[in-house]
Amino acid sequence: MHNLSTNFNxxxxxxxSVNEHLAKQMNEGENVFIVDSIPVPIxxxxxxxxxRICRENFDTAPDKGYSAVNKTWYFGYxxxxxxxxxxxxxxxxxxxxxxxxIHYLNDIKHSGLNNCTLIGxxxxxxKTSQLDLFNTVEIQLKTPIxxxxxxxxxxxxxxxxxxxxxxxxxx
Numbered sequence: 001m002h003n004l005s006t007n008f009n010x011x012x013x014x015x016x017s018v019n020e021h022l023a024k025q026m027n028e029g030e031n032v033f034i035v036d037s038i039p040v041p042i043x044x045x046x047x048x049x050x051x052r053i054c055r056e057n058f059d060t061a062p063d064k065g066y067s068a069v070n071k072t073w074y075f076g077y078x079x080x081x082x083x084x085x086x087x088x089x090x091x092x093x094x095x096x097x098x099x100x101x102i103h104y105l106n107d108i109k110h111s112g113l114n115n116c117t118l119i120g121x122x123x124x125x126x127k128t129s130q131l132d133l134f135n136t137v138e139i140q141l142k143t144p145i146x147x148x149x150x151x152x153x154x155x156x157x158x159x160x161x162x163x164x165x166x167x168x169x170x171x
């Protein structure tokens with residue numbers, strides 16, 4: 001059993017390395033990327049307590065999260081995705097369902113992405129995270145505005161069009 005898990009982990013590392021290499025080549029010269037997340041339920045919410053799927057390790061165990069798109073609670077994980085405007089996946093990660101989207105921005109800082117524009121939804125609204133991204137890796141994070149937001153700056157139509165593609169992909 002140990003040998004099987006070691007081989008699987010090696011396979012994942014090789015796959016990740018190949019993906020990163022191809023993404024960098026295909027996204028060469030690209031300076032606009034889109035970030036979003038999608039819920040991945042693993043069982044019905046009523047079966048949350050009795051589910052034993054992936055519960056061996058607390059750090060990787062699924063948990064309860066809220067899907068703003070479906071306006072429902074779910075039990076499982078969340079996939080975070082960064083794609084270029086050319087629709088090439090740049091990076092992908094999975095987290096517990098309860099992890100807020102803003103926390104994935106820390107991973108983006110260490111992904112090799114820099115000096116670009118990152119388009120996100122309202123889940124990525126955070127002045128401190130936006131400033132941190134810009135100051136550390138020169139990533140300008142653009143998000144739609146909220147109605148009650150002070151210092152409103154309109155979300156440019158070209159960014160809205162880019163967001164529409166990833167929302168359609170997830171639907």
